[in-house]
Each structure stands twice: as structure tokens, then as C-alpha cells.
Amino acid sequence: MYKNQLDLVFSALADPARRGMLEQLAGGESNVGTLAKPHAMSQPAISKHLRVLERAGLIQRTRRGREHRIRVDPRPIEAASTWIGHYARFWKQQFDAIDAYLKAHEKDIHTNIQPKELQK
Amino acid sequence: MYKNQLDLVFSALADPARRGMLEQLAGGESNVGTLAKPHAMSQPAISKHLRVLERAGLIQRTRRGREHRIRVDPRPIEAASTWIGHYARFWKQQFDAIDAYLKAHEKDIHTNIQPKELQK
DNA sequence: CTTATACATAACCTACAGGTTATATAAATC
DNA sequence: GATTTATATAACCTGTAGGTTATGTATAAG
Numbered sequence: 001m002y003k004n005q006l007d008l009v010f011s012a013l014a015d016p017a018r019r020g021m022l023e024q025l026a027g028g029e030s031n032v033g034t035l036a037k038p039h040a041m042s043q044p045a046i047s048k049h050l051r052v053l054e055r056a057g058l059i060q061r062t063r064r065g066r067e068h069r070i071r072v073d074p075r076p077i078e079a080a081s082t083w084i085g086h087y088a089r090f091w092k093q094q095f096d097a098i099d100a101y102l103k104a105h106e107k108d109i110h111t112n113i114q115p116k117e118l119q120k
Numbered sequence: 121m122y123k124n125q126l127d128l129v130f131s132a133l134a135d136p137a138r139r140g141m142l143e144q145l146a147g148g149e150s151n152v153g154t155l156a157k158p159h160a161m162s163q164p165a166i167s168k169h170l171r172v173l174e175r176a177g178l179i180q181r182t183r184r185g186r187e188h189r190i191r192v193d194p195r196p197i198e199a200a201s202t203w204i205g206h207y208a209r210f211w212k213q214q215f216d217a218i219d220a221y222l223k224a225h226e227k228d229i230h231t232n233i234q235p236k237e238l239q240k
Numbered sequence: 241c242t243t244a245t246a247c248a249t250a251a252c253c254t255a256c257a258g259g260t261t262a263t264a265t266a267a268a269t270c
Numbered sequence: 271g272a273t274t275t276a277t278a279t280a281a282c283c284t285g286t287a288g289g290t291t292a293t294g295t296a297t298a299a300g
Contacts, residue, residue, distance in 0.1 A: 004136070011134035013204070014127055015288085026210055032247060045289055047248060052287090066246045066297040074211030081201070081208035084133070088201035090146055091194030135258085152277060165259055167278060172257090186267040186276045 005057065009080045012056035017041070018049050022058065022072065029071040125177065129200045132176035137161070138169050142178065142192065149191040 003011075012018055021035050036046040050070065053059045057076040062069045123131075132138055141155050156166040170190065173179045177196040182189045 006139070007134055007136060010130050011287095014131035014134055016124070016127060017288095019126070019203075022207065026207060033245090041288090042290065043247075044249080044291085048288070051248095063247095066295095068247065072211050074208065077204060077211065078208045081204045083139075084197060084201045085205055087142065087146060088194065088198045091192050091197065131257095137258095153275090161258090162260065163277075164261085164279080168258070171278095183277095186265095188277065 005076060006080060006083060008056040009058065009076050012052050012058055013080070015049065015052075018053055021049065021053065025059065025070065025072045029069055031067050031069055035070065125196060126200060126203060128176040129178065129196050132172050132178055133200070135169065135172075138173055141169065141173065145179065145190065145192045149189055151187050151189055155190065 013022075017039050020038065024030060024035055024038070032043075032046060032050065035050070036043060039046060050059065050061075054061060057073055059070050060073050133142075137159050140158065144150060144155055144158070152163075152166060152170065155170070156163060159166060170179065170181075174181060177193055179190050180193050
């Protein structure tokens with residue numbers, strides 16, 4: 001199946017081990033062994049997680065001898081942040097508006113009188 | 121397996137059909153049938169997607185007769201937005217800093233002279 | 241040259257995601 | 271009361287996610 005960038009980024013972020021690795025990489029460039037240490041799993045499992053992050057475009061890899069240097073690429077995560085941030089703000093605003101509305105009509109609700117905007 | 125809130129939210133967002141439903145819900149409260157229409161899949165498939173969104177806390181449901189009214193709950197998406205936004209900003213800043221650094225040392229690079237910060 | 245290190249790849253297993261069709265349930269309509 | 275409408279649930283299938291162990295490969299160190 002063909003997955004787009006957002007699909008890949010969000011599903012990469014859905015695993016705590018992978019989010020952990022990204023957090024580790026916030027401290028700067030690293031390598032596979034160092035990234036593996038805090039995680040209680042085999043080395044091939046780490047390799048798989050890194051490949052998922054790489055396919056989502058979230059990390060980039062350069063070989064330096066037998067070592068693989070890993071660093072974050074901030075661009076796809078920024079795209080995801082834009083998507084999610086847009087809706088987060090929009091819904092928060094909606095939510096706050098409803099909240100304010102409910103507060104304004106508190107008396108009506110308590111007296112079981114429905115403001116006509118909500119009547120069918 | 122036990123999944124935390126962030127896991128559930130990100131994996132819920134990883135499917136384009138579910139993101140589509142959330143976008144539909146940005147236009148306001150809706151019901152299952154209406155949410156189903158734009159998606160080329162069976163009604164049970166829609167029900168499953170809605171259950172995933174519900175378990176992630178992204179939507180709330182109230183029964184009104186035989187109809188289920190669905191609306192967004194902005195709180196979990198805001199949590200996800202916070203996580204992702206934090207790192208997005210951080211990495212963008214890192215990225216821009218590296219970019220600026222590279223620009224500042226452009227001549228050194230072109231002449232193959234390595235600034236001593238990068239020497240092994 | 242031999243051994244150790246840092247990784248990837250292969251083969252395998254189990255669980256679950258995401259779709260299907262068929263059926264159930266509850267409410268609305270005729 | 272019978273039918274239609276709105277939805278859920280069950281049973282099933284296929285593919286893939288995420289883990290394992292075993293093995294391969296290239297580079298570094300002794």
C-alpha cells in the first residue's frame with residue numbers, strides 16, 4: 001500500500017521507542033549503538049525502528065567508517081506540526097467558544113429552558 | 121499491549137481516512153452516516169475508524185435516538201500538538217543554526233579548509 | 241592475519257490493523 | 271405491526287508491525 005508523508009510521520013511517532021530516539025537526538029547527532037542503549041530490545045529491533053524513522057524522513061544517516069551517524073531532519077516533523085497545530089488551535093477556539101456559550105446560558109440550562117439556537 | 125495517550129493519538133492520526141473525518145468534524149458536529157459518505161468503504165469500516173478515534177480520546181459521542189452525534193475533543197490533540205510543536209521548533213532552530221554556520225564558513229568549505237570545531 | 245566492533249539482513253513468530261460480508265438492535269416511519 | 275434507517279457487532283481474511291535469533295559484512299584494533 002502507498003502511504004503518504006503524513007501517514008508515515010504520524011505512524012513513526014506512534015511508537016514510544018521511536019519518540020524516545022527522536023528525543024535522544026534532540027541532544028545532537030548520534031549513532032546506532034548509543035541510540036540503542038536506553039531501550040530494552042535487541043540490536044536488530046533498533047535497526048528496524050531507525051529504518052521506520054528514516055523512511056518517514058525524520059532522520060538522516062551518513063556512514064563514517066563502520067559507524068552510522070544519525071541526525072534529525074526537521075522538515076517532515078514541521079509539516080506534521082503544521083497540520084496538527086492548525087486543527088489544535090481551531091478546535092481549542094471552538095471549544096472555548098462553546099465553553100463561553102455554555103457559561104453565558106448557564107441559567108437557561110439550570111431552568112431547563114433551551115436557548116432557541118439549540119432548539120430543533 | 122498497553123498503549124499510552126500519545127501512542128493512541130499519533131496512530132489514530134496515521135490513517136488518512138481518520139484524518140479526513142477529523143477535518144470533516146472541523147465543520148462542526150456530525151453523525152456516522154454523514155462522516156461515512158466521502159469515504160469509499162463499508163459502514164462497518166467507518167465504525168471501526170470512529171472507534172479508534174474515540175479510544176484515542178479525539179472524538180466524543182452522544183446518542184440522540186438512533187443517531188450518534190460525533191464531535192471533536194480538542195484536548196488530546198492539543199497534547200500531541202504540544203509534543204510535536206516543541207520538537208519541531210527546537211529542531212528548526214538547530215537546523216537554522218547549522219545552516220547559518222555553514223553559510224558563515226562557506227569559503228572554508230570551498231577551499232577544503234575545515235574549521236577546527238569540525239576536526240577530529 | 242585474526243579478532244572484535246558496529247552495524248544490516250534474513251527468516252521466523254505473534255499480534256493487530258484494516259478491510260470485507262452477514263447479522264443484530266434500536267428507533268423512526270408507513 | 272411491518273418496514274426502513276442508523277448504527278454496532280461478529281466472524282473472517284490478508285497484510286504488516288514489531289519483536290526474536292542467527293548470520294553476514296565492512297571497518298578497526300591487536
